[in-house]
Each structure stands twice: as structure tokens, then as C-alpha cells.
Amino acid sequence: MKKSLWSSIELRHFIALAEVGRTGSFTAAATSLGYTQSAVSQQIKRLETVVGQQLVERSGGAQPVALTTAGQVLVSHAEAIEARLASAEADLQALRDGVAGHLRLGSYESVGARILPHALKEFSTQWPHIQVVLEEHDDDEILLSHVERGELDLTFMVFPLIPGPFSATELLEDPYVLVVSDDSPLLHEDLPLRLDRLSELPLATYGELRDVHGIAARLGRPSLSRQVILRSNDNGTILGMAAQGLAVAVMPQLSVDPYQPGIKVLELERVSPRIVGIAWHNGRRVTPAMKAFIDVATTIAAQIKSRR
Template sequence: MGIINFPYGGTLTTPLWARLDLRHFVTLGQVARSGSFTEAAAELGYTQSAVSQQIRRLESVIKHRVINRSVGGKSVSLTPAGRVLLRHAESLTATLQRAATDIEALSSGSAGILRVGCYESVGAHLIPSVLAGYQKQFPRVQVVLTELPDDGELLDRVERHDLDLTFVVFPLPDGPFETQALLRDPYVLVAASHSPVASSVGPIDLDENTDLPLMSYGELRSAHTIETRLGRPAYRDRVVFRSNHNSTLLSLAAQGYAAAVMPWLGIDHSRDDLCVRQLAKVSPRIVGIAWHRNRPLSDAASGFIHESRVAASELEARMTETLGFEY
């Protein structure tokens, strides 16, 4: 391969990142995808010599070869340094594409795509009301929903800029997030309508009902576990079944298998084979919405947050009326 002499780009005091050119990343990504300088040039609207020149300049700046060229230069492959830069090139290209989409939306009014993360309970009880108001204000915005059981995974997608907003449960893990609290969602005990729990009076104290088998959510962020919410690590041994599907927990509770500790939003309140009881000494979860602090909110995103606050306020008022107890 021989020895390559790389001239220094910039001055000795200029940091490497400041000498990198965004165009070089885009070119590297296209060369890697097409496997050829000729095809990359055609896709980018450059001449082949311009593509070669940009790759040479990139190699000059980082002082590493990024492309292995075959004999005759008809095909290429990435070096280890090239593969490292390619990961960043793909991320930068995706960010540029999203930025272009945002700018186009601003240019054409409130239009485009808004990507929102959610989980089952807010999807069933909150989002329909949010969308009803939102679509009147932003009829040209397409809201694309992503549902996952764990809001930790949704936050990861916000951090990677794969989502614009996501519904969350407080407290949040560390990360580059801004948040807006929306509503309090009380934890309750759900059991079969024919169970002894249904005929008991007053809030249920789980510490006083040690023989009551429990069900709760599966592997999620620790903020969601029954042990964390109730501040009782020993409850881990009382949980006989875990599932991230509300319908599964409710059906098993109705059958009498065990009682489920769930948030109010996770319950199908039309079922008459279940009873819902207040839990003593259990704080409600706080449902909110989060976004990346380093990405300015578009008008479409700000509008969605506003409609979420309106819908959440109305829903919390209905919950208070339905529950019949303070929480």
C-alpha cells in the first residue's frame, strides 16, 4: 500500500472536529452505499474527480486512509477508520434530512410529519383526545405514532432523533430531555368482581394483605416496577406474574388468578367482571411528555404539547370524578 504523507489541515491549534467538512461525510456515505466513485458521483451530481478529491481531503484532515481502492479503481471498500466515520456520516445525513423536512414544513406552513412515542395506557385513554383537538389546528401534519411498552426505549429514540416527542412517566433517566408534566395517574388494585377484595371497605393496604398474590408489569425501567412505586423491595417475591399487556393482566385478574397493581389509565373501565380499589400509601405516577432539549420545537410539536395538556387536564378531571376518592 505504501506510505501516505498527509499535509496538515488548518493550524496546529485547530481541533480536528473544526477541520472536518460536512460534505466529506456525505460523500463518504454515498461512496460506501454505492461501492464505487463513479456511481457515488452520479448520485450526488458531482464529477468522479470531485468525489475523489473530497475523499482525499477527508483523509488529509484525519491523517488516515478511509477507502481501499481496488486495482483499476472500479470498486472500493472501507478501512477501519472509514467504518468509524461512516457511522457518524449516516447519523449526520439523517439529521440533515430531518432538518430539511422541518424547514420545508416551516416554508409551507404547519405541515409535515410529527413522530410521537407512546405506550399502551396513554394510547388508549389520552392520545385519541389529543389527536381530536390537534388535527383541527394542524390538519396538514401527519402524526406518526410509535408504541413500545418501555418509555426508556422511547426516550432512547428521542435522543437519537428518531422521535420528536414521547409520552413518559416521571422520574426520567439522565439525558438531554426537556419535559412537561401532564397528569397524575393513580395506581389502583384490580381484582375479580367476585373476590373478597371487592367486598372490603376502604383503601387496600398491601402490607396488611400479605396473602394476596399480585401481578404487575414486566421488565421496564425501574420507575415502573411495583417494588419501586410502593417502596417495598420485598414485594418482588409477592408478584406471581408480570406482563406488559394490560389486557392480559385484566383478564387474569377477572379470572381470580391474582390481583393486579396497575395505573388507572391501564384499565378497561367498561368491564363489569372487575373491581377497582384504592391503594393505601401509594403515590400516583406522573405522566408527561418529553423532547430533545437541543432540537428546537417546531410549531407542530409545540401544538401537540399544548393539546396534550388540554386533553390531560380534562382526563384528570374525569378520573377524579370516576374514582370517588382523592389521590
């Protein structure tokens, strides 16, 4: 049988055959489906023409009709097709309701290490059919631009927001700290450590980020930029420099691995914390899954704060 003929079969043909088999009557099948008897007969005839086999035993008179073996085989396939269509309908409904599909999420290293794994574990329990697609970048301005272009649904970020069509919620205050080697003379200083004690010390800090996140802007000491001997967006590299006594590191506390050997963390005097948040496009619909992830991230951030 030519494939082109099979491709002309419509779902209504299968449904008509299945209903004839179920009711044992062309008339009853037509009544059930809202067709005329002649319409049902034409659909069955079309099927038989395409498959090249008789599908219904027509006994004549008042005797019920029955499906032939070929008809039964075809109906079994028809039932599978209907089940797949019902599944497709349910999947699309779930997608429309926000309970299935993808959640595209932006993140950066410190959040990815300390908040994201716990949030994903809880979120996947609540929303098992949502696949989280992660995009990572050191610069939250780039992540926010991807939200604006519709390439991300949500992104972790640090306040203040850049100009744009964004809404955001605060998750956590993340204080800046000084990371030194475990034999540093600064360990004998009074805490919190005064910023003037950083004068002339070699510094390790982050690479290219928004200006507002730079060490000079964050500490209000433009001269500190001249003391930076290493810039890296890898927390492990910065902490390694501090552990070896090659530099002291000014970092958000969330970025510090508490199990890194050879380091100590010192509180800094009068340094405003960075405010970690999560942002989305304020011109697009916030799906239930997006809201659920925001709620989970907020809960995890609160747990981190309570342990400090």
C-alpha cells in the first residue's frame, strides 16, 4: 500500500471504526458520534480502501456488525494514537499552566555553589516535570540582558538593578569580608578590621564586573585599585592566593569556601554588604513554576542567613 494513501487517513476515520466495533452498529455509532449513518459508512469505506482489507463484517438485517481481524488490529493502533493525543493535550495544558516544560535560570559562581544546589533539590521535589536549564556568567549585567531578550526566565543578580524592564526580590545580605592566610599578622588586629589597615597590602579580587561591584566602589577607596595584584572570577583562585599569603582577598562571604585550608576570614569595618536577589522581566507572565522557584530560593537564603 502506498504511503501517500495511508497519509490521507484522518483521526475521525479511526474513531468511527472504533465506535462501530464498540456498538456493533453503524446506526448506533453514528448516533454516538453525532454523524449520519451514511457518513459513518463512508468513513469506514474510506479506511477499507486505503488499507486494502475488509475491516467490518456486515451481516445484514438486524444482526450486529463486528470488526474483522484486520479491523481489530487497526483499532488497537487507533487507541494508541488517541492515547498519545490525550497525552499531548495534557502536556500542553501542563505547559500552559506552568507545571511542565523548562525554567531557564541565570546564575554566577558564589550563588551556584551555596544557594543553587539546595534550591534545585527542593524545587525538583515540588516540580518534578520542570527541567531547569542553567546559564552561568560572572557578570550579572549580561545575565540580566538575557532576561530582557527573553533568553532567561529568571536570574540571580546583585542590586542595584541595571536600567531595564526588570522586577526583582531581595534574597540575602552578603557582607564583604577579608580573607587572609592562617598565619597573617592581621589575625592579631582588633575586629572589625579598619579599612586603613589595607593600605599598601597586595590585594586579590574579582575581574571585570559592573563598576558598582568593584572593590574600589564597594569599599569607597579608589586608591585600593592600585594595590590589586590579581584579578580573577574564580573564587578558588582568589582564595588560593590568600591561603599562600601572596595577597589578601576582599570577597563577599557567600564566595568564601569555609572548608578551604590555610585561610581565615576577618570582618571589615563599615563596608556595605552586597544584596543578592533574583530578577525577571516585568512585562512577561510569571508562571507558577517561576514563582515557586523564587519562593524556594528565598527560603534557602533565609536558612543561610540564620546559620551565620
